[in-house]
Amino acid sequence: MSDHLPVLLVVVPLIAAPIAALIRSVRLSWLIACGASWWALYAAWGLLSRVRGGEVISYALGGWPAPYGIEYRVDAVNAWVILIVAAIASVATPYAYQSVRREVESDRVSLFYSAWILCLTGLLGISVTGDVFNVFVFLEISSLSAYALISLGQDRRALTSAYQYLIMGSIGATFIVIGIGLMYIMTGTLNMMDLSERLPAVMDTRAIPVAFAFLTVGFSLKLALFPLHLWLPNAYTFAPSAVTAFIAATATKVAVYMMLRFFFTVFGAAFAFDVMQVDLILLPLALVAILSTSLVAIHQQNVKRLLAYSSVAQIGYMILGVSLASVAGLTAGLLHLFNHALMKGALFMAMGCVMYRVGSVRIDAMAGLGKKMPWTMAAFVVGGLSIIGVPLTVGFISKWYLVQAALAAGLWWVAALVMVGSLMAVIYIWRVVEVAYLSPAPDGDGVAEAPLAMLIPLWVLVAANVYFGVNAGLTTEVATRAAEILMGVTS
Amino acid sequence: MNILGHFNYWIVIVLMMMGFYTVISRGNLVKKLIGLSLFQTSVFILYISAGKITGGTAPILIDDHGEAAEAASHVLYSNPLPHVLILTAIVVGIATTALGLSLVVRINEAYGTVEEEVIHNRDESL
Numbered sequence: 383m384s385d386h387l388p389v390l391l392v393v394v395p396l397i398a399a400p401i402a403a404l405i406r407s408v409r410l411s412w413l414i415a416c417g418a419s420w421w422a423l424y425a426a427w428g429l430l431s432r433v434r435g436g437e438v439i440s441y442a443l444g445g446w447p448a449p450y451g452i453e454y455r456v457d458a459v460n461a462w463v464i465l466i467v468a469a470i471a472s473v474a475t476p477y478a479y480q481s482v483r484r485e486v487e488s489d490r491v492s493l494f495y496s497a498w499i500l501c502l503t504g505l506l507g508i509s510v511t512g513d514v515f516n517v518f519v520f521l522e523i524s525s526l527s528a529y530a531l532i533s534l535g536q537d538r539r540a541l542t543s544a545y546q547y548l549i550m551g552s553i554g555a556t557f558i559v560i561g562i563g564l565m566y567i568m569t570g571t572l573n574m575m576d577l578s579e580r581l582p583a584v585m586d587t588r589a590i591p592v593a594f595a596f597l598t599v600g601f602s603l604k605l606a607l608f609p610l611h612l613w614l615p616n617a618y619t620f621a622p623s624a625v626t627a628f629i630a631a632t633a634t635k636v637a638v639y640m641m642l643r644f645f646f647t648v649f650g651a652a653f654a655f656d657v658m659q660v661d662l663i664l665l666p667l668a669l670v671a672i673l674s675t676s677l678v679a680i681h682q683q684n685v686k687r688l689l690a691y692s693s694v695a696q697i698g699y700m701i702l703g704v705s706l707a708s709v710a711g712l713t714a715g716l717l718h719l720f721n722h723a724l725m726k727g728a729l730f731m732a733m734g735c736v737m738y739r740v741g742s743v744r745i746d747a748m749a750g751l752g753k754k755m756p757w758t759m760a761a762f763v764v765g766g767l768s769i770i771g772v773p774l775t776v777g778f779i780s781k782w783y784l785v786q787a788a789l790a791a792g793l794w795w796v797a798a799l800v801m802v803g804s805l806m807a808v809i810y811i812w813r814v815v816e817v818a819y820l821s822p823a824p825d826g827d828g829v830a831e832a833p834l835a836m837l838i839p840l841w842v843l844v845a846a847n848v849y850f851g852v853n854a855g856l857t858t859e860v861a862t863r864a865a866e867i868l869m870g871v872t873s
Numbered sequence: 874m875n876i877l878g879h880f881n882y883w884i885v886i887v888l889m890m891m892g893f894y895t896v897i898s899r900g901n902l903v904k905k906l907i908g909l910s911l912f913q914t915s916v917f918i919l920y921i922s923a924g925k926i927t928g929g930t931a932p933i934l935i936d937d938h939g940e941a942a943e944a945a946s947h948v949l950y951s952n953p954l955p956h957v958l959i960l961t962a963i964v965v966g967i968a969t970t971a972l973g974l975s976l977v978v979r980i981n982e983a984y985g986t987v988e989e990e991v992i993h994n995r996d997e998s999l
Binding site for chain 1: 893896902905906909912913916919920923955958961962965968969972973976977979980983984992996
């Protein structure tokens with residue numbers, strides 16, 4: 383069976399999704415969702431432990447060999463991303479049960495889990511496949527189910543934000559198809575490895591730079607790179623809390639992975655950075671994202687919206703690492719991919735607990751929560767410290783590597799701006815912590831600690847934030863290996 | 874090649890720009906979706922045009938004996954792969970439009986309008 387892991391990783395959730403929809407029992411469809419995501423985690427771990435040493439798994443779908451059939455191709459880069467997606471899903475799904483019961487109408491819950499599993503399937507599929515058109519198909523599977531999940535939020539603005547996301551997301555996906563189409567017209571192949579061999583012969587034509595431009599804009603829309611992030615704050619704010627925690631920790635990460643895969647594997651770093659000089663666009667946009675959206679986050683009254691803007695800033699850090707186009711920069715970007723999933727997952731889950739008990743995530747509703755919900759708010763504090771980048775948390779590890787990579791590239795002012803971004807994170811996290819711990823609580827509203835079924839998944843992520851902040855051996859090892867593969871360096 | 878030789882591609886560009894402009898400029902949520910569909914459809918034509926070869930026939934494998942075998946080796950056929958890809962993309966397009974329209978129905982139920990500006994004002998006044 384382990385030979386078929388790459389395809390089973392995707393097929394098992396894909397089959398689980400319609401079953402969850404047909405069963406129409408809240409508990410059973412939730413159990414199926416748990417099973418699907420735990421299976422994905424098992425498969426992801428199996429794949430990662432096989433490719434950690436530098437091996438590459440190539441799986442021919444249906445037995446059709448690579449350039450003709452669809453190839454699933456796993457190396458350290460996507461095994462890493464698959465593990466992130468699967469790990470977050472296997473923590474977020476158990477968490478979702480209570481949260482969803484409170485926030486989603488009961489006759490829709492089984493359909494909710496069906497869309498949830500489909501979203502997971504799509505994200506895993508994008509990460510595992512070695513075929514560019516397959517990327518588009520899985521991208522749409524994950525995006526369409528994400529739009530549906532977001533629209534299930536309680537507030538009616540969830541509908542308009544899902545609609546807005548649908549329009550912008552579809553434009554992004556269509557841009558990606560145009561880019562893929564132009565590459566296919568020029569080379570006659572859709573396989574990533576085959577493309578990377580055939581593209582150099584036609585690099586000088588006008589079609590390939592145009593394809594590259596379409597793909598870059600499409601990915602930037604999907605990963606919410608400033609200024610194409612406009613769909614993100616509303617979508618994260620009004621989606622059901624569990625959905626926000628899941629999507630914020632996974633969807634944009636997978637979009638970053640797509641960009642990396644196309645830039646480095648399909649086009650090659652030399653074309654992307656020396657010929658097209660995409661770093662000249664990405665670096666300033668990443669810095670503007672870090673500074674401007676952190677500033678916007680400081681002024682938010684709704685904590686979920688505050689964290690959403692902070693997410694755009696954190697995406698800026700990842701893209702900053704990518705734009706350095708060095709092994710060190712990529713390592714920092716890939717580390718932050720994992721670390722940001724841990725911290726934003728924890729923070730949004732903490733907000734889900736507050737939503738469950740208080741029914742609001744506005745800052746003024748947090749008054750006195752430090753006493754009433756000590757575990758939830760303590761988790762928020764640890765997650766917040768991680769966003770800031772305090773030592774002993776994962777946030778510190780990725781910031782450390784990022785600053786070192788910037789200094790190694792001689793960009794000391796970039797390193798300084800990264801520090802400024804961290805200081806701004808101190809301000810917006812402190813605004814929440816101050817109200818929660820220092821404001822007096824309103825009397826007699828009967829707010830108690832969140833149920834254990836939500837606290838345990840939350841604290842699993844918080845513990846991971848600390849564990850991988852202290853013991854970063856595994857994460858840095860895999861991220862470095864993945865960065866070396868992308869840059870084509872053999873260690 | 875002359876301009877007429879690229880007729881399909883001109884149509885692609887015109888449709889793409891019409892669709893894209895409609896998405897950006899219209900405030901009516903249904904019209905936006907129509908624009909999005911046009912935009913996606915133009916890409917379908919781009920792919921299918923690329924698969925066409927002048928004088929090419931359908932890619933059907935001809936029997937392996939007698940004269941047919943010789944004929945088969947000379948047959949010029951259109952590339953079937955873009956058609957297959959676009960079949961998938963059409964399904965995705967339908968799903969996107971259907972989901973978009975169902976969101977518009979729900980928005981209409983919640984707000985009583987499908988005009989972006991009115992919706993925006995009603996949320997502001999909360």
